Every structure is written in C-alpha cells, then in structure tokens.
Amino acid sequence: MPEAATPPSTSRPSESSGRIGLRFRELAEAGELGLVAYLMAGDPSIEASEKIVIAAAQAGADLIELGVPFSDPVADGPTIQRASERALRSQTTLARVIELVGRLRARTDVPLVLFSYFNPILQMGLGSFARAAAAAGADGVLVTDLIPEEAAEYRAAIGARGLDTIFLAAPTSTDERLKKIAASTSGFLYLISRTGVTGVRDKLSEDLPALARRARQFTRLPLAVGFGISEPAHVSILGGIADAAVVGSALVAEIERAHTPAQAAAAVAERVAVLKRAAREGIGRKPAAGDD
Amino acid sequence: MSYAVEVPRESGRYGPYGGRYVPETLMAPLEELEHAYEQARTDHLFQAELDMLLRDFAGRPTPLQFAPRLTDYLGGARIYLKREDLLHTGAHKINNCLGQGLLARRMGKNRVIAETGAGQHGVATATVAARLGLTATVYMGTEDMERQRLNVFRMRLLGAEVIAVEAGSRTLKDAINEAMRDWVTNVRTSHYLLGSVLGAHPYPMIVRDFQKIIGEEARKQIEQIERRLPNYLFACVGGGSNSIGLFHAFLEEPKVKMIGVEAGGRGGSLGEHAARLAARRGLTGSRPGVLQGTYTYVLQTADGQIATTHSVSAGLDYPAVGPEHAWLADQGRAEYTAVADGEAIEAARMLARTEGIIPALESAHAVAELIRRAPQMRKDEIVILNLSGRGDKDMETLSRYA
Numbered sequence: 194m195p196e197a198a199t200p201p202s203t204s205r206p207s208e209s210s211g212r213i214g215l216r217f218r219e220l221a222e223a224g225e226l227g228l229v230a231y232l233m234a235g236d237p238s239i240e241a242s243e244k245i246v247i248a249a250a251q252a253g254a255d256l257i258e259l260g261v262p263f264s265d266p267v268a269d270g271p272t273i274q275r276a277s278e279r280a281l282r283s284q285t286t287l288a289r290v291i292e293l294v295g296r297l298r299a300r301t302d303v304p305l306v307l308f309s310y311f312n313p314i315l316q317m318g319l320g321s322f323a324r325a326a327a328a329a330g331a332d333g334v335l336v337t338d339l340i341p342e343e344a345a346e347y348r349a350a351i352g353a354r355g356l357d358t359i360f361l362a363a364p365t366s367t368d369e370r371l372k373k374i375a376a377s378t379s380g381f382l383y384l385i386s387r388t389g390v391t392g393v394r395d396k397l398s399e400d401l402p403a404l405a406r407r408a409r410q411f412t413r414l415p416l417a418v419g420f421g422i423s424e425p426a427h428v429s430i431l432g433g434i435a436d437a438a439v440v441g442s443a444l445v446a447e448i449e450r451a452h453t454p455a456q457a458a459a460a461v462a463e464r465v466a467v468l469k470r471a472a473r474e475g476i477g478r479k480p481a482a483g484d485d
Numbered sequence: 486m487s488y489a490v491e492v493p494r495e496s497g498r499y500g501p502y503g504g505r506y507v508p509e510t511l512m513a514p515l516e517e518l519e520h521a522y523e524q525a526r527t528d529h530l531f532q533a534e535l536d537m538l539l540r541d542f543a544g545r546p547t548p549l550q551f552a553p554r555l556t557d558y559l560g561g562a563r564i565y566l567k568r569e570d571l572l573h574t575g576a577h578k579i580n581n582c583l584g585q586g587l588l589a590r591r592m593g594k595n596r597v598i599a600e601t602g603a604g605q606h607g608v609a610t611a612t613v614a615a616r617l618g619l620t621a622t623v624y625m626g627t628e629d630m631e632r633q634r635l636n637v638f639r640m641r642l643l644g645a646e647v648i649a650v651e652a653g654s655r656t657l658k659d660a661i662n663e664a665m666r667d668w669v670t671n672v673r674t675s676h677y678l679l680g681s682v683l684g685a686h687p688y689p690m691i692v693r694d695f696q697k698i699i700g701e702e703a704r705k706q707i708e709q710i711e712r713r714l715p716n717y718l719f720a721c722v723g724g725g726s727n728s729i730g731l732f733h734a735f736l737e738e739p740k741v742k743m744i745g746v747e748a749g750g751r752g753g754s755l756g757e758h759a760a761r762l763a764a765r766r767g768l769t770g771s772r773p774g775v776l777q778g779t780y781t782y783v784l785q786t787a788d789g790q791i792a793t794t795h796s797v798s799a800g801l802d803y804p805a806v807g808p809e810h811a812w813l814a815d816q817g818r819a820e821y822t823a824v825a826d827g828e829a830i831e832a833a834r835m836l837a838r839t840e841g842i843i844p845a846l847e848s849a850h851a852v853a854e855l856i857r858r859a860p861q862m863r864k865d866e867i868v869i870l871n872l873s874g875r876g877d878k879d880m881e882t883l884s885r886y887a
Contacts, residue, residue, distance in 0.1 A: 263789075263790065264653065264790040264791040265653070265658065265662055265776065265777065265791050266662075267508070267662050267665040267666060267669075267777065268508040268666075268669065270666070274652070281790065286788040287788060287789065288788065310775075311506055311775045312774045312775045312776065312783070312785070312789045312791070313788060313789035313790070314789075315774060315775060315789065316772070316774060316785070316787070316788060316789030317788070317789070337508055338506045338507055338508055338775070338778075339506060340505060340506075340507065340509055340512055342496070342505065343504050343505060343506060360509070361508070361509045362509060363508070363509040363510035363512075363513075364510070365509075365510050365511075365512070365513035365514070365672060365673075366509055366510075366512065366513065367513065367516075370509075370512060370513075374509070385508075385509065385510060388510050388669060388670055388671075388672050388673070389510075389666075389669060389670035390666045390669060390670065
C-alpha cells in the first residue's frame with residue numbers, strides 16, 4: 194500500500210530510546226566509528242551462531258546484524274548465498290533465529306538487528322513477528338527487499354513493539370527517494386556503498402562520499418555503510434564519511450573456512466578486533482563530541 | 486462477472502497482488518523503465534517501429550486456424566488454434582522481446598540481461614539483441630540447459646552469452662535470481678529484459694501490454710470467421726505471459742470462460758509440481774507471498790522458504806505466478822487447473838497426429854486440458870487455444886517418452 198505524505202525528516206530521530214540509539218550516542222561521544230558485524234544465523238548451526246555472535250561482541254562489534262536465511266537471496270553475493278544454504282541445511286527458521294536472539298540477549302547488551310528478506314516475516318505474520326522479536330530482545334529489523342512505499346503495515350507493526358525499522362539507501366537512490374527512505378528509517382540509515390550484491394571488494398566505491406553527503410541532507414540519524422567493506426583500510430577512511438561500517442561477507446568467509454565452531458568464533462573475533470582497531474584509530478577519525 | 490481492466494493501479498497492484506519488493510538499488514531503474522514506457526506508449530514512432538518489426542521480422546499477425554481433425558476426434562466444441570508457434574524463433578516470447586528491446590535502446594542501454602527456462606525467451610532475447618545491435622547475457626539453470634540443449638546452441642549462435650546457473654533446483658527461479666544480481670550490479674548500463682508477467686511493477690504490466698496483441702488479433706479473427714465470440718479460451722500458465730496475452734482482450738466479456746493450465750508435474754506434494762493457482766486451496770503450500778519482486782501465490786514451506794518445483798516442461802517449472810493471474814483467480818474470472826507430465830506428453834502426440842503440429846511441451850499442457858473437456862462441450866461452442874510455442878526444442882524429451 195502506498196505511503197501517505199512523508200513527514201519531514203529533520204525531527205530528532207537520533208533520540209532513539211533503544212540500545213541502537215544509545216550505542217551510537219556512546220560512539221559519537223568517543224569520536225569513534227562504529228563497527229557493525231553481519232553474521233548469518235544458523236551458519237553452520239544455531240548453537241555455533243550463539244558462540245560466534247558473543248565472540249564478535251566481546252571483540253568489539255558495536256552492533257550485530259543477524260541474517261535470516263532465505264532460499265532466494267537476490268541481493269547477496271556467493272559468500273552469503275552459501276551461508277544461507279548452510280543455515281537452511283541446519284533447519285534454521287525465522288522462529289529459531291528469534292529464539293537465538295533471546296539466548297543472546299541473556300548474555301550480552303550488544304544491539305541486535307534482524308536482517309531478513311520479506312517473505313519469511315510475511316509468512317510468520319507481521320504482528321506475530323514483531324511481538325516475538327521484541328519479546329526476545331531484538332532492537333531493530335532490516336528487510337533487504339522492502340522499500341518504504343510497500344512498508345506501511347510493516348512499519349506500523351514493527352514500530353508498535355518499539356523496534357527500529359532500518360531502511361537501505363543506494364547510490365542509485367534519487368534525492369526524492371533518499372528523503373522518503375530517511376523519513377521511514379529509525380535507529381540508523383544503512384547506505385549501500387555500491388550498486389551490486391553483497392561481497393568482499395578490493396576498494397571502496399567512488400559513489401560512496403556523494404551518497405553520504407546527499408543522505409546527510411535528509412537525516413540526522415547515524416549512517417552505516419555496507420556492501421564491499423572488508424579491510425581495515427576501508428574502515429579506516431570511513432570515519433570521515435559515516436558513523437559505522439558494516440562488515441559481512443569477510444566475517445562469513447572466516448566461518449566458512451573454519452573447521453569447528455570454536456575456530457570460527459576465534460577467527461571472527463580476531464577479524465572484528467583488527468577492524469575495530471582501524472575504526473578507533475582510523476585516518477578518518479572524527480573529533481569526539483567533547484573535543485571542541 | 487466483470488473485471489477491472491484499468492489494473493494495475495498506480496502502485497502496480499492487481500487487487501492485493503503485485504507491487505515492488507526489490508532491493509533499493511533497483512528502484513531507480515524501475516522508475517526509469519516506467520517513465521520510458523509511459524512515453525513510448527504514446528509515441529507514434531515507437532509504435533510504428535514496433536508494428537513494423539512485429540510484422541516483417543516476427544511474422545505477425547499469426548493465423549487463427551480451425552483444427553478440423555482434433556475437433557472431430559474429440560466430438561465437442563469447434564477448436565481454433567492461435568498459432569503463436571509460427572512466429573520467428575518459435576514462440577510468443579518475441580512479442581515482448583521486441584517491445585522491451587526497443588525500450589532498452591530508447592533508454593540508452595546497450596546491454597540486455599535475461600533469464601530463460603525453456604530457452605524460448607532466451608532465444609527471442611538473443612534474436613532481438615542481434616537485430617537491434619545490443620549485447621545479450623542470458624542466465625539459464627543447468628537442469629534446463631540439459632533438457633533444452635538446442636536452444637543453448639541457438640542463443641550462442643546468435644551472439645548471446647549464456648551463463649549456467651547451478652543454484653537451487655537449477656531451473657527458471659534460480660536463473661531469475663542470477664539475472665537480478667547481474668542487473669543490480671550493472672544497473673546503469675543494462676536493461677533487464679524479463680520474459681514473463683512477473684517481477685516488480687512495471688514488468689507485469691509492460692509484458693502483458695506487449696503480449697495482449699495475441700488476444701486482440703484472435704478476437705478480430707474469430708469475429709470474422711464465426712461472427713461471434715468464443716465460449717472458451719485455453720492457455721498454459723508458467724509465469725503467465727501467453728495466457729494473459731490471450732485473455733486480456735476478452736476480460737470484459739463475461740460469457741467468455743478462461744482456463745489457465747499449470748504444470749501438475751509428477752505428483753501432488755510440494756516439490757513435485759508447479760500448480761500455484763490450481764493448488765491454492767490449501768493442498769500443497771501455495772499461499773500469497775513475495776518472490777522476486779512481486780506479491781502473488783507462491784509455492785513455499787510453512788516458514789516462508791520457496792519450494793522447488795517440477796515439470797517436464799521447463800517453461801512452466803516455476804514456484805510463483807504473475808500477480809494479475811492471482812487476482813483473476815481470486816475473483817473467479819479465470820479458472821486454473823493442472824495437467825500432469827504424462828498427460829502433456831500424450832497431448833503433444835495427439836496434436837501431432839491429428840493436426841500435423843508438434844506443440845511445445847508448455848502449450849501441450851493446455852492441449853491436454855482441452856482434450857479432457859472438449860468432449861463434454863456442445864458442438865456449437867467455440868474454443869480458442871493459444872498454441873504458444875512449437876515443439877522442436879522438446880524433441881529429446883519427447884523421444885525419451887516414445
């Protein structure tokens with residue numbers, strides 16, 4: 194259903210009351226770039242995911258995006274496609290991912306965002322999904338194939354449970370669309386750094402600075418940049434452009450290479466620690482809120 | 486019952502179905518395509534060029550041919566065949582490819598991406614790309630490459646790059662996933678030439694509009710021959726482009742009954758067939774959901790994973806159906822039914838022997854349903870069956886059943 198007129202986006206959305214808003218305020222005060230870790234839930238098993246997520250959080254990940262596996266992940270490159278297949282083979286369903294959120298929430302305060310395609314959520318029912326996710330302790334939801342124009346009922350259902358609805362902006366998004374996206378999103382705005390699917394790339398996209406500048410016109414929410422971010426050097430220069438870097442395929446590839454869940458957790462933790470160091474000390478490091 | 490032919494609404498909805506469920510990156514090209522199409526449909530030069538290509542290159546209009554021996558044999562209604570199989574490249578797919586090829590050129594995109602199941606859309610895309618001077622990349626599941634090998638040779642001979650897709654059930658759905666990934670990456674230079682009434686708005690509308698010439702011609706032809714409208718229309722439904730193409734000109738004629746025939750495959754359980762609408766009464770996991778850009782009936786598991794499908798016919802082997810068909814089904818405006826693999830093979834054989842026409846296995850599904858029903862029809866009733874493609878590509882499969 195089409196959205197009614199979009200409200201102005203320059204209100205104070207960053208005063209989000211949840212863990213996501215809190216974490217970004219802490220990062221801003223410290224003058225630190227946030228590090229968001231994307232991990233596929235159930236890859237290679239739900240139990241392994243619990244270990245890996247905790248390890249990533251302890252190693253310095255500021256926010257965890259928990260991928261929900263889907264049979265037809267059109268926005269993902271080969272690495273996350275394979276992770277999705279492994280997770281489906283281990284009988285991972287959206288309901289089990291939400292249970293995992295509950296177990297994680299008992300052990301950590303790291304903000305948890307469910308990252309899914311729309312159909313599994315739709316089949317659970319928007320209301321049931323929102324209720325269960327909120328009860329388990331999730332903080333936000335991001336749906337790869339849902340645009341603001343189709344999201345009225347979804348936003349109402351998710352918002353009613355106090356969860357953030359995070360939307361994606363792309364280099365191909367017009368200013369008009371950026372405005373609409375910014376008005377629909379809460380928690381943070383996810384900038385897709387390049388046209389294409391998820392996956393590790395050698396260098397950052399040239400589209401990115403312009404996109405971040407344009408997005409800034411329409412929102413005061415934190416900006417997280419994802420797609421193609423894998424190296425400390427990528428993270429290092431992002432500080433001047435955005436508020437957080439999202440790393441996904443590079444972490445998922447560590448899990449794929451590992452022979453045991455313990456190895457996977459250790460490898461992910463090491464990678465996260467290196468990236469977080471780049472985020473703290475990067476050349477694009479912003480002045481801390483109290484520096485001036 | 487009447488049907489609101491002004492659909493889709495501005496949001497691309499057919500009743501509750503359709504819409505746009507895509508990654509944000511694809512919104513710009515979808516809006517660009519919508520805009521280009523709105524301009525093109527009122528541009529006389531565009532229409533004139535399309536008409537010329539449809540006539541001189543593709544071979545339109547196609548005949549509406551009375552089928553005397555099949556009519557006699559079945560002993561019921563008078564049967565007419567709309568001969569889309571006589572078009573250049575052997576199926577109705579070229580109608581849409583010519584239209585979208587011209588749109589791609591108009592948008593300044595010199596590369597087209599396509600998916601193909603049976604290979605007919607891939608061949609038509611490769612053909613149109615060659616004719617218009619575009620480059621073409623076609624994605625095809627390896628299962629389909631095996632069973633439609635001849636079409637792989639044809640595409641390559643025409644200069645298209647054919648990329649094998651190994652994922653999932655290695656059929657049409659997986660080819661569409663890969664085509665979408667290519668498109669999202671090369672969105673500024675490439676047009677996704679989608680082959681059926683699927684995907685995000687405006688595709689279901691654009692593909693329907695380029696295919697509705699089938700029904701418009703058939704209506705004129707039957708009115709000329711029989712001086713009245715047909716009682717029944719029959720067409721197979723994969724994504725649903727040939728059927729919507731035939732049905733559309735008759736939607737506001739409540740006395741014309743429409744029967745869409747899906748793939749019943751080799752059994753009723755999930756994974757064994759591709760009957761999305763025929764099975765939607767709860768039998769086999771067919772429920773409204775979102776797949777590849779659109780909200781429609783989808784064969785899926787309880788927790789929303791898309792099911793694999795099976796059909797002897799690659800062109801019908803797909804877990805979702807065009808959103809306009811979902812709406813026609815809910816309203817009862819069209820009836821949907823399914824035919825098993827073996828029945829389709831038998832029907833192909835019968836049409837070959839009675840009329841001297843070897844149909845594509847997709848079209849043979851419609852023939853099979855007609856064979857089942859025609860004997861119960863009155864002799865003064867009239868049937869039009871859309872013979873959407875010819876069977877040359879299926880000779881290997883057919884010979885295995887001989």
